[in-house]
Amino acid sequence: MSQPIHLKNAGLKSTLPRLKVLNLFENGDERHLSAEDVYKKLLGSGDDVGLATVYRVLTQFEQAGLLVRHHFEGDKSVFELNQGKHHDHIVCIQCDRVEEFYDATIESRQRKIAAERGFSVQDHSLNIYANCTKLKCPNKRI
Amino acid sequence: MSQPIHLKNAGLKSTLPRLKVLNLFENGDERHLSAEDVYKKLLGSGDDVGLATVYRVLTQFEQAGLLVRHHFEGDKSVFELNQGKHHDHIVCIQCDRVEEFYDATIESRQRKIAAERGFSVQDHSLNIYANCTKLKCPNKRI
DNA sequence: ATAGGAATGATTATCATTATCGTATATGTT
DNA sequence: AACATATACGATAATGATAATCATTCCTAT
Ligand SMILES: [Mn+2]
Ligand SMILES: [Mn+2]
Ligand SMILES: [Zn+2]
Ligand SMILES: [Zn+2]
Numbered sequence: 001m002s003q004p005i006h007l008k009n010a011g012l013k014s015t016l017p018r019l020k021v022l023n024l025f026e027n028g029d030e031r032h033l034s035a036e037d038v039y040k041k042l043l044g045s046g047d048d049v050g051l052a053t054v055y056r057v058l059t060q061f062e063q064a065g066l067l068v069r070h071h072f073e074g075d076k077s078v079f080e081l082n083q084g085k086h087h088d089h090i091v092c093i094q095c096d097r098v099e100e101f102y103d104a105t106i107e108s109r110q111r112k113i114a115a116e117r118g119f120s121v122q123d124h125s126l127n128i129y130a131n132c133t134k135l136k137c138p139n140k141r142i
Numbered sequence: 143m144s145q146p147i148h149l150k151n152a153g154l155k156s157t158l159p160r161l162k163v164l165n166l167f168e169n170g171d172e173r174h175l176s177a178e179d180v181y182k183k184l185l186g187s188g189d190d191v192g193l194a195t196v197y198r199v200l201t202q203f204e205q206a207g208l209l210v211r212h213h214f215e216g217d218k219s220v221f222e223l224n225q226g227k228h229h230d231h232i233v234c235i236q237c238d239r240v241e242e243f244y245d246a247t248i249e250s251r252q253r254k255i256a257a258e259r260g261f262s263v264q265d266h267s268l269n270i271y272a273n274c275t276k277l278k279c280p281n282k283r284i
Numbered sequence: 285a286t287a288g289g290a291a292t293g294a295t296t297a298t299c300a301t302t303a304t305c306g307t308a309t310a311t312g313t314t
Numbered sequence: 315a316a317c318a319t320a321t322a323c324g325a326t327a328a329t330g331a332t333a334a335t336c337a338t339t340c341c342t343a344t
Contacts, residue, residue: 013309013310013311013320013321013322014310014311015309015310015321015322015323016309016323017322017323017324018322034300035300035301036300049323049324050323050324050325051301051324051325052301052302052303052323052324052325052326053322053323053324055300055301055302056302056322056323059301059302071213071215073213073267075299075300075301075331075332076299076300076301077300077301090255090256090259090261092261093264099259099261101255101259103251103255105247105248105251106247106248106251106252109245109247109248110248110268110270113232113243113245113270114232114270114272117232117241117243118274118275118276119232119234119241119270119272119273119274119275120272120273120275121270121271121272122235122271122272122273123270123271124268124269124270124271125215125267125268125269125271126252126266126267126268126269127266127267127268128252128255128256128261128263128265128266129263129264129265129266129267130256130261130262130263130264131261131262131264132260132261133260133261133262134260155290155291155340155341155342156341156342157290157291157292157340157341158292158340159291159292159293160291176331177331177332178331191292191293192292192293192294193293193294193332194292194293194294194295194332194333194334195291195292195293197331197332197333198291198292198333199291201332201333217300217301217330217331218330218331218332219331219332
């Protein structure tokens with residue numbers, strides 16, 4: 001757990017919709033949420049914000065460095081709290097559950113490979129799409 | 143170079159639009175093409191096909207295993223000829239040029255990481271977004 | 285050459301996301 | 315606390331990529 005984020009420090013006015021969205025990521029049960037996920041969760045808890053605002057806020061939070069955006073194969077973006085530590089993802093094909101991992105070997109190999117070809121890495125995304133072999137897969141939905 | 147692909151063998155009727163699209167991938171100068179790229183290239187060479195057909199054919203080719211689809215950060219899908227050998231990509235942020243690489247260590251590490259967590263890898267995508275440090279970057283456009 | 289099913293292409297629909305714009309609100313100042 | 319004003323909100327329209335429709339055209343087997 002890290003210290004609560006203050007929107008002010010991020011250069012963002014502290015508004016109700018922003019606080020609600022931020023709260024979802026800080027205290028919600030899911031780390032990785034799409035705009036639609038956020039919108040529905042807020043509606044579900046009575047806190048209604050406009051869908052346009054959700055999209056706007058997510059993008060603002062991303063630009064402010066509060067959130068990180070991912071593209072997990074498919075059309076919609078997924079966001080998660082930026083805890084400062086880069087990691088990659090395993091996405092379950094059956095239930096969409098997301099598990100995180102970090103592998104120093106993979107990371108350094110990437111840098112090496114890029115360097116050998118005359119590139120300096122700016123960013124990268126590594127997503128593993130897999131099936132649960134263990135029976136912990138509750139099946140369906142993130 | 144591999145032997146020319148016969149649509150018949152892929153269970154696909156041999157039609158003009160399909161042959162034109164296939165030809166672009168087999169004899170064109172770009173390995174990685176979006177639907178729009180394909181559409182514009184065909185229009186440019188006088189071979190006009192409908193945009194709907196382009197999308198349909200690309201999806202069919204993907205399902206038939208002739209093409210592989212990638213999602214290089216951003217909204218549009220990119221396709222390339224399936225030459226049977228898996229590889230990952232470095233995408234230049236400045237010119238969108240795509241370079242391919244394969245690293246056995248990274249590949250096996252992925253499998254190991256997934257296995258340790260009870261997953262069996264079905265697929266994965268690893269894209270490195272980087273800047274050319276060498277001056278070979280002609281800047282802009284795939 | 286013919287027939288019948290599949291493919292094409294113009295168009296419309298869909299889905300995620302962004303842009304508009306009039307109204308509401310946060311925050312610094314009286 | 316009431317104000318002023320820049321900003322943010324939210325309903326809705328617009329956009330861009332891709333999928334679905336459907337009447338017409340084209341392969342391919344007879
Ligand atoms: Mn994560
Ligand atoms: Mn490739
Ligand atoms: Zn990584
Ligand atoms: Zn790989």
